[in-house]
Amino acid sequence: MNSLDHLLERGIAEIIVEEEFRDLLAAGRRLRLKQGFDPSAPDIHLGHMVGLRKLHKFQELGHEVILIIGDLTAQIGDPSGKMQARPLLTPEEVEANINTYLSSFFKVVEKEKTIILRQSQWFSSMTTEYLLHLASRFTVAQFLHREDFFLRMKAEDPVYLSELLYPLLQAYDSVAVRADVEVGGIDQKFNCLVGRELQRMLGQPPQQILLFPLLIGTDGSHKMSKSLGNYIGVDEPPQDIYGKVMSIPDQLILSYFELLTDEDLRRMEDELKVQNPMEVKKELAYNITYQLYGEEGACQAQEHFLKVFSRREPPSQMVEYPLQAEVVDAISLLHDTHLVESRMEARRLLKQGAVEVNGQKLTQPTFAPHPGAVIKVGKRGFLKIVEGE
Amino acid sequence: MNSLDHLLERGIAEIIVEEEFRDLLAAGRRLRLKQGFDPSAPDIHLGHMVGLRKLHKFQELGHEVILIIGDLTAQIGDPSGKMQARPLLTPEEVEANINTYLSSFFKVVEKEKTIILRQSQWFSSMTTEYLLHLASRFTVAQFLHREDFFLRMKAEDPVYLSELLYPLLQAYDSVAVRADVEVGGIDQKFNCLVGRELQRMLGQPPQQILLFPLLIGTDGSHKMSKSLGNYIGVDEPPQDIYGKVMSIPDQLILSYFELLTDEDLRRMEDELKVQNPMEVKKELAYNITYQLYGEEGACQAQEHFLKVFSRREPPSQMVEYPLQAEVVDAISLLHDTHLVESRMEARRLLKQGAVEVNGQKLTQPTFAPHPGAVIKVGKRGFLKIVEGE
Numbered sequence: 096m097n098s099l100d101h102l103l104e105r106g107i108a109e110i111i112v113e114e115e116f117r118d119l120l121a122a123g124r125r126l127r128l129k130q131g132f133d134p135s136a137p138d139i140h141l142g143h144m145v146g147l148r149k150l151h152k153f154q155e156l157g158h159e160v161i162l163i164i165g166d167l168t169a170q171i172g173d174p175s176g177k178m179q180a181r182p183l184l185t186p187e188e189v190e191a192n193i194n195t196y197l198s199s200f201f202k203v204v205e206k207e208k209t210i211i212l213r214q215s216q217w218f219s220s221m222t223t224e225y226l227l228h229l230a231s232r233f234t235v236a237q238f239l240h241r242e243d244f245f246l247r248m249k250a251e252d253p254v255y256l257s258e259l260l261y262p263l264l265q266a267y268d269s270v271a272v273r274a275d276v277e278v279g280g281i282d283q284k285f286n287c288l289v290g291r292e293l294q295r296m297l298g299q300p301p302q303q304i305l306l307f308p309l310l311i312g313t314d315g316s317h318k319m320s321k322s323l324g325n326y327i328g329v330d331e332p333p334q335d336i337y338g339k340v341m342s343i344p345d346q347l348i349l350s351y352f353e354l355l356t357d358e359d360l361r362r363m364e365d366e367l368k369v370q371n372p373m374e375v376k377k378e379l380a381y382n383i384t385y386q387l388y389g390e391e392g393a394c395q396a397q398e399h400f401l402k403v404f405s406r407r408e409p410p411s412q413m414v415e416y417p418l419q420a421e422v423v424d425a426i427s428l429l430h431d432t433h434l435v436e437s438r439m440e441a442r443r444l445l446k447q448g449a450v451e452v453n454g455q456k457l458t459q460p461t462f463a464p465h466p467g468a469v470i471k472v473g474k475r476g477f478l479k480i481v482e483g484e
Numbered sequence: 485m486n487s488l489d490h491l492l493e494r495g496i497a498e499i500i501v502e503e504e505f506r507d508l509l510a511a512g513r514r515l516r517l518k519q520g521f522d523p524s525a526p527d528i529h530l531g532h533m534v535g536l537r538k539l540h541k542f543q544e545l546g547h548e549v550i551l552i553i554g555d556l557t558a559q560i561g562d563p564s565g566k567m568q569a570r571p572l573l574t575p576e577e578v579e580a581n582i583n584t585y586l587s588s589f590f591k592v593v594e595k596e597k598t599i600i601l602r603q604s605q606w607f608s609s610m611t612t613e614y615l616l617h618l619a620s621r622f623t624v625a626q627f628l629h630r631e632d633f634f635l636r637m638k639a640e641d642p643v644y645l646s647e648l649l650y651p652l653l654q655a656y657d658s659v660a661v662r663a664d665v666e667v668g669g670i671d672q673k674f675n676c677l678v679g680r681e682l683q684r685m686l687g688q689p690p691q692q693i694l695l696f697p698l699l700i701g702t703d704g705s706h707k708m709s710k711s712l713g714n715y716i717g718v719d720e721p722p723q724d725i726y727g728k729v730m731s732i733p734d735q736l737i738l739s740y741f742e743l744l745t746d747e748d749l750r751r752m753e754d755e756l757k758v759q760n761p762m763e764v765k766k767e768l769a770y771n772i773t774y775q776l777y778g779e780e781g782a783c784q785a786q787e788h789f790l791k792v793f794s795r796r797e798p799p800s801q802m803v804e805y806p807l808q809a810e811v812v813d814a815i816s817l818l819h820d821t822h823l824v825e826s827r828m829e830a831r832r833l834l835k836q837g838a839v840e841v842n843g844q845k846l847t848q849p850t851f852a853p854h855p856g857a858v859i860k861v862g863k864r865g866f867l868k869i870v871e872g873e
Contacts, residue, residue, distance in 0.1 A: 167613055167616070231645070231647075236640070255622065
């Protein structure tokens with residue numbers, strides 16, 4: 096398989112229109128590839144990395160990558176594939192998110208070869224009149240045909256007028272940057288098609304569309320998403336990325352290799368047949384952490400993981416708690432040190448026997464630890480008791 | 485019945501909320517009454533006059549009348565009550581329509597006491613971002629609930645995204661002018677309610693709504709409308725207004741009296757019981773023409789009508805056609821003098837025996853008239869043959 100075939104086949108859900116796209120690539124012109132990102136969450140995750148990695152490969156072939164910051168649409172919240180409307184963000188929240196996004200992008204694509212544009216660059220000067228002209232090109236029925244809108248309308252869940260305009264705004268981004276290609280998750284298909292259509296209506300050559308499968312989150316069942324809590328953030332510390340990759344269900348291993356690495360998939364399949372999946376997953380976790388943090392970060396993360404999870408030993412660095420009284424209330428301790436999110440969670444973990452002191456299950460809500468005692472909560476939470484000040 | 489009761493009862497379909505509105509009037513404050521007009525047709529007609537007359541009465545009571553020229557929404561075309569989308573108008577077409585509208589308004593309301601505003605005064609500076617914020621206040625389902633949208637969607641007729649935004653834009657007009665009251669035809673109820681709601685959302689006191697019954701057109705069955713061809717234009721010559729009012733079906737006489745005059749309705753009902761409806765209609769036609777053209781115009785129009793239609797005599801003023809050849813082709817004659825709209829219409833009228841020369845039906849396509857001959861086409865078209873130059 097030559098490298099172009101590889102590029103158009105590995106980790107691709109659909110290409111619209113494949114033949115046209117291949118012709119365009121064959122013509123040898125520098126293409127403008129566009130992907131939009133709504134800074135509607137505080138950070139980006141491995142799901143976003145899928146598209147960015149593909150764009151990086153096109154960069155290596157000499158094509159132009161344009162990342163569009165949806166500073167306007169973020170305030171609507173992309174409804175694609177969502178089963179409910181999102182609250183609007185304030186401009187300040189959006190701005191804070193953008194800063195994180197930018198630094199994350201450049202962990203994957205090459206900064207020098209990437210054009211970053213904000214939607215507001217064209218929308219802030221667009222008149223209401225022109226927006227209405229754009230809106231007059233499409234019907235309500237066409238847009239309500241989009242599966243998620245359709246399902247929400249059917250379930251009588253609210254779909255806001257602003258959400259209905261979302262695909263139109265994203266489509267206009269393609270017009271504004273004269274995109275030759277738009278890339279995105281398969282849930283972006285509808286929006287990308289509207290872009291193609293709008294470009295045609297406004298006299299531009301219609302963009303090609305490159306769609307990826309959706310990366311499944313750590314829960315093993317839903318698309319990776321900040322709001323579902325099943326995500327691995329690109330900006331998380333290396334040991335967290337490593338650890339979270341290790342927590343994915345085995346059946347996701349191959350798709351993670353396909354979408355997030357360049358490893359030979361046949362080799363990985365073979366390895367999975369003969370090895371403990373845990374070992375193969377370590378290779379995956381190392382690979383992904385390496386891409387984001389280099390060799391040192393990946394090594395340290397792996398070392399941390401092996402120490403804490405495999406050998407069940409406490410890590411070398413732990414949160415320390417200076418002893419203030421002889422008898423300690425476990426619930427308050429866990430809560431005050433942020434090892435749990437609520438007192439209720441602390442109570443539940445204690446009840447489940449998930450709290451250990453020096454390797455012994457804690458069965459009482461109070462205990463009298465000595466300095467140097469190690470408290471373990473759940474699989475990953477560690478705390479060291481030290482001498483009070 | 486005191487004059488306020490009269491104002492709130494005659495020619496009113498619905499008041500939202502009547503009690504609040506009466507309280508507001510009783511409080512004695514100068515109120516801001518708003519009506520919007522989309523300059524989407526070349527001229528306004530008696531249907532528009534219904535609201536303008538009511539506004540004039542409020543002007544007489546000292547209230548403020550604000551007419552809003554929908555120079556933006558005209559480009560969408562108000563879909564209210566329409567069974568299909570309208571073509572967008574160009575800014576030039578809209579501008580031409582506005583000029584006609586303005587002169588027509590002042591035939592009914594007092595120019596000095598009327599504030600004329602254009603939507604573009606607020607929409608041209610509105611950002612896409614703010615428009616999206618407004619759009620996020622309402623759901624697609626709420627708007628699709630509007631009867632005409634609902635029926636069109638059900639029939640799978642296109643409803644454009646721009647049309648769906650129409651009620652939102654009209655609603656924002658109320659916010660922009662801080663309207664205390666919006667007046668309009670009963671088909672505007674939905675839009676007016678959105679205005680009320682949007683004002684409340686944006687912290688303004690919600691407007692009261694005064695809705696009129698729809699004036700039925702000369703066909704006796706549909707709302708008067710330019711596009712249905714059943715309208716009587718406010719700017720038509722007096723004899724055309726008079727003549728067209730005379731052409732309405734008898735069952736509309738009373739509602740025209742109610743909506744377009746101040747005549748005592750009980751008296752008109754009594755008259756209709758004892759007189760030929762034609763005579764009562766003459767009173768109506770005179771009254772309406774009088775309002776638009778004063779006594780002289782109304783008298784001349786009535787005189788013209790009596791001469792042409794009642795006595796079937798040619799009018800004193802006619803288009804003249806200088807004879808250029810002995811034998812004249814009737815089709816070309818009618819077409820060239822614009823008495824018909826097409827050669828096909830001329831042919832049809834000739835075939836139906838609706839073309840007369842000096843009171844004799846013309847049966848041949850050619851004839852040899854003498855100077856002074858009067859050609860009559862249909863009921864109202866007259867032409868005089870004169871000596872060639």
